[in-house]
Amino acid sequence: MDLLTRLITFFAENGYLAVFMALLVCGMGAPIPEDVTLVAGGVIAGLGYANVHVMFAVTMLGVLVGDAGMFLAGHHYGVRLLHKRPLKWVLTPKRYNAVQKQFERYGNRLLFTARFLPGMRTAVFVSAGLTHRVSFTRFLLLDGLAALISVPVWVYLGYFGANNHEWLLTWIHRGQTGLWIVLGALVVGIAIYVWRRRKRRHAAPGNVEDESA
Template identity: 70%
Template sequence: MTLLERLILLFAESGYLAVFAALLLCGAGAPLPEDITLVAGGVIAGLGFANVHVMAAVALVGVLAGDAAMFLLGHRHGARIMQWPLVARLLTPERYGRVQEKFARYGNRLLFLARFLPGMRTAVYVTAGATHRVSFLRFFLLDGLAALISVPVWVYLGYFGANNREWLAMWIGRGKHGIWILAGLLAVAGLVLCWRRRRHARCGMDD
């Protein structure tokens, strides 16, 4: 039995609460793929065990709650969090150092793109909180924007593929690439917008 099938059975029995709890675990860095969890939530809606729109909303809240908890944990405890046994297993000093370096280099862009980087989200969010360079509001807005892209894609994909698992498996693979492309396009658009604003500001100062 695949992980997707096991999650479908669990969610069909326990409903929204199980999906929400699983997504909190994903946010905490548990070895549970967020995309498969979201797809499983969509599948049980497609099979009639839940309402797909409510499922999408519950999933979005679960994702954001898990991410926010990691950010606030880093913000409150800073580098000391690295000494916690559970966190030390998930966030090694080497990984923490790499994320710090990337965060210093890319800043807000990394916060947005972290949603599309499996295995890196927890490290990025904890590091963002620990640096104290980003307010919680800015973090939440950037993470929320990314989640508004990824969460509905996976939930509705599961919903429409609930009765055709071969089609669903094919589109899970394609969906990963599609989300990356969409995220890349949005990142490029954001960079262009920032560049135009800076150019505008410089032109105004020259005048």
Template identity: 65%
Template sequence: MDLLERLVTIFAHNGYIAVLIALLLCGAGIPIPEDITLVAGGVIAGLGYANVHVMAVVTIAGVLIGDVAMFGLGHHFGEHMLRWRPIALLMPPRRYAKMQDKFERYGNRLMFFARFLPGMRTAVYITAGATRRVTFMRFFMLDGLAALISVPFWVYLGYFGANRREWLGTWIRRGQSSLWVLAGLVVLGVLALWWYRRARKSQS
């Protein structure tokens, strides 16, 4: 929770722009936990330093801009990016090969669920761009859907727990498993809607 308190202090003094910059740094692979950053944004809203709904929009924008930047760099520079020192440290050749293999096996599912896998997001998004097997629109839709699930979850968790730090700490620890459940329910809902529409079409 020490990191959370430090981020809350920084964000409370600098507002939305500090949250946005922090999320862009998270997207670039800087070792700042994105989930804690989002919670801190929610906490300052709960303490009255920001509007929580505006914060949700700002954080979704920050997350998506960071993700799109990594995808775009991968798409533009391809495997040449692996020679850049910061990228080489983040994703050495062996890890890049593993990511390629995962894309072969899981495809779209990997891009969607990467948002729920701390430590893998940046590597997945760079690989998605570098392999050039994924269109920008498909990447943006899958990543955007995942962000619409995960980002508000963390922001509103911070908002409701702003004055209940012990409760908040408990739910931060539970948060990742709760997100998996929420993501699974959304996926089931989408599949059920697809099946329902398909059944209606076959009857008409």
């Protein structure tokens, strides 16, 4: 029995609370794919065990609470958190240093894209809290916007594919690819916006250097 089937059975027997708690565990870095968990929540709605719109609300809440918990843990406990299990298994010194370098370079953009990076979310969110460079409000806004892209895709995919396992597995793979395409388009759009803004700033009369000086 594969992971998706096991999650569907577990969620069908235990309802919304089980889905919510599973997403909290995912947020803590547990080796449970968040996308598969979301799809399983959608599937039990498609099978009649839950309302799909309520499931979407529950999964959004579970995702955001889990992410916020990691951010706040990093914010309040600092580097001491890196030495506590199970986080020290997820956020190794090597991974932490790598995330810190990326965070210094990309800042808020990394927070947004982290939602689409399985295995890196926890490290990025804890690091964001550790840096104290991002307010909790800004973190929730960026993470929430990213979740509004990813969460409904997986939940409603599970809902519409509840009775066709093979079709569902095919579209899980396509959905993963599609999210990467959307993410790539967003990153390119942001990069173009930043480049044009810097170009206009440098072209402003007050920023033109006198070459004859």
